[in-house]
Amino acid sequence: MxxxxxxxxxxxxxxxxxxxxxxxxxxxxxxxxxxxxxxxxxxxxxxxxxxxxxxxxxxxxxxxxxxxxxxxxxxxxxxxxxxxxxxxxxxxxxxxxxxxxxxxxxxxxxxxxxxxxxxxxxxxRPRPGAVLTCGDLEIDPAAREVRKNGVPVELTYKEFELLRLLCARRGTVLTRDDILQAVWDYNFAGETRTVDMHVKTLRQKLGEGYIQTVRGVGYKMP
CATH class of the missing domain: 3.40.50.2300 (Response regulator)
Known part of the structure; x- marks a missing residue:
């Protein structure tokens, strides 16, 4: 259908x-x-x-x-x-x-x-079920839930996918193009501000300290 x-x-x-x-x-x-x-x-x-x-x-x-x-x-x-x-x-x-x-x-x-x-x-796309833990964050892909110190955090679809990617690649610096390719499945030529805006809204919801900006390169979770 x-x-x-x-x-x-x-x-x-x-x-x-x-x-x-x-x-x-x-x-x-x-x-x-x-x-x-x-x-x-x-x-x-x-x-x-x-x-x-x-x-x-x-x-x-x-x-x-x-x-x-x-x-x-x-x-x-x-x-x-x-x-x-x-x-x-x-x-x-x-x-x-x-x-x-x-x-x-x-x-x-x-x-x-x-x-x-x-x-x-x-x-x-089918989603893997392993729960990811990053500090006090728990990311449950199967339930599509994020908890901070046990308290649910409401995220949009793309915010969830971005956070899951950063957590799964914790410690690795991902460029904006890397993130666009992984989360959006294709390259936005000249649209890397999309990544910046999603990072901004994630920081507003999670608080500071979870996502680090690596100037001139991209983002990572420490």
Whole structure:
């Protein structure tokens, strides 16, 4: 059965272009021009991935994302945000709310498809079950849970994957390109700020001292 992508985008030309393209490469597609329309009409769909525009009339993309992440049904369904905004704070808000990736408009359709395929591949990949321990952190891949001194820490999908990678390679300096390749499955040419923003949100949630910056190289867990 073909995987379903739900697209919420108010620009009709972009919405129809995405509908046509993703159907042409084998996906089922549900398109909505607003968050209200999706929650009113899309409840019976079983999406493998959401593509949400941030700038929407009424309920914006971040509010849709909050609602999706509020319950267990869509807690781990990948979400890719489309945005015309370029400021770091807007991207950080999306990542903190639970987005897995973002694409800044205008974008190339092949780039978008590459990111969609990478998110779907990661979401469907079997996960090893060994619990990782890094100091007072416990990372349980099978349950997708992180505990700090026994207290659960809520992380997004990509934050979890990044933390698991750093913990599994503890003591090794990983470049931003290494991390992009391992966590995102492909190279973002010129998009290494994605890694920096995920590290920033991890530090906010875990506290300082867990992830070290190696200036001019990348990151490691000591």
């Amino acid at each position: 073909a995987e379903t992508i739900v697209i919420v985008e108010d620009d009709e030309s972009i919405r129809e272009m995405l509908r046509y393209y993703f159907r042409s490469v084998g996906y089922e597609v549900g398109c909505f021009d607003s968050g209200e329309a999706y929650f009113r009409e899309g409840g019976d769909m079983d999406p493998a991935l959401f593509i949400l525009d941030i700038m929407l009339p009424g309920m914006d993309g971040l509010e849709i994302l909050r609602r999706l992440r509020a319950g267990p049904k869509y807690a781990e369904v990948p979400v890719l945000m489309l945005t015309a905004r370029t400021s770091e704070i807007d991207k950080v808000k999306g990542l903190e709310t639970g987005a897995d990736d973002y694409v800044v408009k205008p974008f190339g359709i092949m780039e978008l498809q590459a990111r969609v395929k990478a998110l779907l591949r990661r979401a469907g």
